[in-house]
Every structure is written in C-alpha cells, then in structure tokens.
Amino acid sequence: MSCEEPTTSPTPENNITVVSSDGKEFLLDLKLTEQSETLARLISNFEYDRTDVKKDPVPLGNITSAQMQKIIEWLQHHRYYPKWEQNDIHYSTSFTFETWVEEYLNIPNNEMFELLNAANYLNIPRLFSTICRIMASRITGKSAEQIRTVLNIKTDVKNDVYTGIPIQEDSSSSEDGMSEISLSPSPPPI
C-alpha cells in the first residue's frame, strides 16, 4: 500500500509542540498525531484542536529526540493511510513488509526495541504491530542459542536439555547491547 504525500507545513493553528526527554522541541501537525492514540487523547482532553486554546508544549519524558525524529518520519509516511485496523494478530506465513518499512526498520536491535517502547508509549498501533512482527521474523529459523543472543536472554537452565552439559552464560552480552542478526522477512520453508 502506498499513498501520496502532499507537502504541508505546520502552522501554529494546526500543530502542537512536543518535547523529547533531552529537551528538544518538535512541531507536530495535528493530522499526524491522529495516529498516536496517546497524543490524540491528550489533544482531545486539552482541546488543543481549538484555535482559541493556548497550547503548552507536551513533555514526552520517555522518548529521546532521535526516537522522536524516527517516529515523526513514520507518522509522515503514513499520514494519508487509512486508520489502522488490527485484523491479523497472529503469525502468518503470507505476511510481507513494504520496502519502505524494511528500510525504515533496518536498524540495530537495541534501537528497534527502544523504538518499540516509544511506539507502545505513544500508542501508535501500526508502528507497534509492525516492529513486533519484524522482531518475530528476525527470530524465525534461529536456534535457541541464537535467540538467546538476539534477545539477550540470560539462561536460567543449568544444563543443556540435549547434552546435559552445564550451560555457560554468555559474558559477551552487555546490558545495553543486543547482537545483530540478519533480517529474514519470510520464514524459511518447513
């Protein structure tokens, strides 16, 4: 699915200001905020869609400026898309991603998780669902050991289920780094 993106520059009447955790301000078109249930509700509650109401900057303490930039990119791309409806909530072999989405989410795993957190916080269902699906597809076809590395799961199993040999914890996985794996958009054939 693709939509034309007419260029519109935000004006004080049709935008709000959001402030990222590192203090950077972003001017957001009200049309874009419709994709975020959190922002849409906030705008509705404070009546920021009225021109006669003073709009205070909205602090987004959980979202950094880099993440906000990325989210705005997403919102702008999907500006004229129809409202998101979650129809397919489970695994599907026929699911494919747009090329734009694949490029957009071609980022390191830890950044992807941070973006996922931000999408969850702002309640942007299309972005949230897409990242979750991409994360699931990255796990497809991997062995348990590879998944441990990808998701940085510390094993709490004392012995390997197959060999009975004690499992050594992976000391290479740091607190804030997740290892990289290649993107596998479609699961390998069974």
Next chain:
Amino acid sequence: MNFFVYPYVIQKQILNFMSDQDLFIISLCSNNMRKSVTFNQWSRFRKIKYVTYGVNNHSIYVSLDSFLHPFLCLREKLDNEVNVKRAKHWDDYFKSNRIQKRVEIYSEEAVGRLKKNSRLYQAETLLFTGSKLLITDILVYFKGHQAFLQTPECNISDISSFLTRWMSHNCCKNLNLLILNLLESSIDPKEVMKLVDIKKLDSSTKTPVYLYNNISYNQADKVPVELPIRTYVVRDCDQIVASVHIEEKKMVLGVWNMTEKQFID
C-alpha cells in the same frame, strides 16, 4: 537490554507473531521464557491435542494430530541431531511435562538409558521402538496401561524374566496390554515355556478370545482385534489371569479382569 525488561504487552505481541515452531524453540531459551510462552500463548497451545516427535536427518519433526499436518520442525545444528537420539533427552523432556496420555517414540538409533523413575514410564499408552536395552528397561519400569514395543532383538531370558516379574507382581502392575514385536530376531515359545509357568487350558474348555484395540503408530489403525489364546499366566498375589500369546516374532500379554477360577469357569 533484556527481553523481559519490556512491558508485558510488547512481549505478548512479539510472541503472538511467532510461528509455533519458533515459539517452541524460544521456550527452550530459559525457564523464564518457557513460563512466558506458556502464560502468553496458552490459548494457542490449548488447541493442540497431542504432539508427535520424529527425528530425521537434520531435524526433529513434531506433528500435530499425529499425521498429515506438520506442527513443528525444529531446525537444529548437526551437533544436536545426535544428541536428541539420547534417551536422556526424553527423560529431560518428560520430566518437565505432565504425565502423558499417549507417547510415541520411534528411534532405533537411540543410545543411553532412561532413569528408573522416568516420566516416560508413566505414560498411559506407550509406543516405543528402540534398542534392546531400552525395551528391557521398559519391561521392568513401565507403569502405564498399554505398551506397544518394537526392538530388533530380545532374548528369551528377557521375556521369561518379564513374565516371572509380572506373575510375582514385581513389575508393570497397571499393565492391561503388552505387544512386543521383534524386528530381526525370533522367539521360540517352547523355550519360554520351559522357563516360565505358562499354563494351557485343557481341550474341554472353550478357547477364550482376548479383545483389544490395536495399538499402532498410525492412529487410523485403531481397530478392535480378537485374539483366541489358550495359554495364560496367573499373578500370584491376586490370581489375576493374563493371556499370553507367543509366536515367532511377537508376544502379546493381555490381562483379564478376572481370577483364574473365573477364567476357567
């Protein structure tokens, strides 16, 4: 960052989008992950009636509803392929699971032995094809009701020991039906009768017909079988009778819910 530091809703959604085989593999990553998968995906697993495992060249196959529909295909490294043929693997698997109603294992190359208290022995119905050593262990420790066993070879002494132990109520106390197939060797019934007190109904008595449902790897073969047998053994403690049928490559032990007196009458 760790998967578990993320909110429940994120964890659940990622797991939702995973295939059944990936969910299975991810559940092997850690105990926490196994609990998370079980908790989050309970509704998916509830639909599964039973799971069948099989080992192929590079994969373990697990299928749903016994045939046709491939449920899980675990792609594991070649190193692990050898290891899943170890009996210990089954021990570990069944240890962490509830007692199974029906277990089917077909692995002629399996090595190692099961623990005496292995949960595998507690399966209600067990279909097992494996080494002589594993089969003789099952004949000692099996606690379920029905067993269908296949092995390349089995000694007369193993069979006679089993029958003697059953008669003295020292093994397979819950057993209703045992079918033992020998794939490569054969048994001489006369030799077994020399070693065990197998009785035979006299010619004046009508031949009793033991009726059982055939146990087979193919569920479609679940047909009733009538087996007229005149030979039987008696359990010492309660005088319960079991019909014994031994032919060249097969032994059937069918336990009757009656004493010897009732059986003869």
